[in-house]
Amino acid sequence: MNEIVCAACMILGTFFSLIASIGLVRFPDLYLRMAAGTKAGTLGAGLNLLAVAAYYNNIEVTTKVIAAILFFIITAPVGAHMIGRAAYLTGVKLWSKSVRDDLKDHNSQQGIAT
Amino acid sequence: MNFSMTPWFDGVLNLVFLVMGINFFISFIRLFKGPSVPDRVVAIAALAVGVIGLYAVATDNPLYIDCALALALVAFLSTVAFAQYLLRRRRSQNE
Numbered sequence: 001m002n003e004i005v006c007a008a009c010m011i012l013g014t015f016f017s018l019i020a021s022i023g024l025v026r027f028p029d030l031y032l033r034m035a036a037g038t039k040a041g042t043l044g045a046g047l048n049l050l051a052v053a054a055y056y057n058n059i060e061v062t063t064k065v066i067a068a069i070l071f072f073i074i075t076a077p078v079g080a081h082m083i084g085r086a087a088y089l090t091g092v093k094l095w096s097k098s099v100r101d102d103l104k105d106h107n108s109q110q111g112i113a114t
Numbered sequence: 115m116n117f118s119m120t121p122w123f124d125g126v127l128n129l130v131f132l133v134m135g136i137n138f139f140i141s142f143i144r145l146f147k148g149p150s151v152p153d154r155v156v157a158i159a160a161l162a163v164g165v166i167g168l169y170a171v172a173t174d175n176p177l178y179i180d181c182a183l184a185l186a187l188v189a190f191l192s193t194v195a196f197a198q199y200l201l202r203r204r205r206s207q208n209e
Binding site for chain 2 (some may be wrong): 067089
């Protein structure tokens with residue numbers, strides 16, 4: 001039973017990691033790539049770690065796995081936000097078909113305050 | 115990787131490791147091609163923690179989860195450090 005749950009979690013996590021890496025290559029823009037790598041990558045890593053918890057099925061491993069997943073869920077958006085902000089402020093272009101750029105007016109008013 | 119009890123589980127492990135290798139290959143394309151530095155940073159940071167989780171199952175050694183925690187910490191800190199480095203480099207170029 002443990003192995004069935006573990007195998008299901010591993011296959012799902014690997015599938016989401018595959019989606020993340022395909023998105024990293026195929027999306028046209030740094031910001032879209034960052035969305036793919038962060039969201040699908042976090043989901044894939046979290047499911048793989050859940051597979052570890054299902055495989056060992058004892059309290060120590062489960063506690064460590066929950067701590068690792070919580071840490072990953074907290075830090076991945078923060079890191080993506082910081083690297084995206086740095087990329088925008090250093091002048092990485094948006095995709096030509098992007099419909100909305102809220103920071104453009106802000107920067108022209110404030111003279112790109114960093 | 116043949117430490118588990120049932121043969122189908124070995125098959126699942128082999129398949130999962132194969133697909134994860136393909137994932138790394140695909141995201142390394144972005145690492146080599148990426149036109150800007152943040153592209154490369156995002157391409158590195160995404161995948162490695164899950165593979166260490168898979169390795170903890172394949173080698174039957176739960177100590178690898180500590181490695182996964184440490185690697186998540188290092189990935190976060192390196193991303194933050196790269197962001198600060200980019201901003202500081204731009205600021206020193208403006209002056």
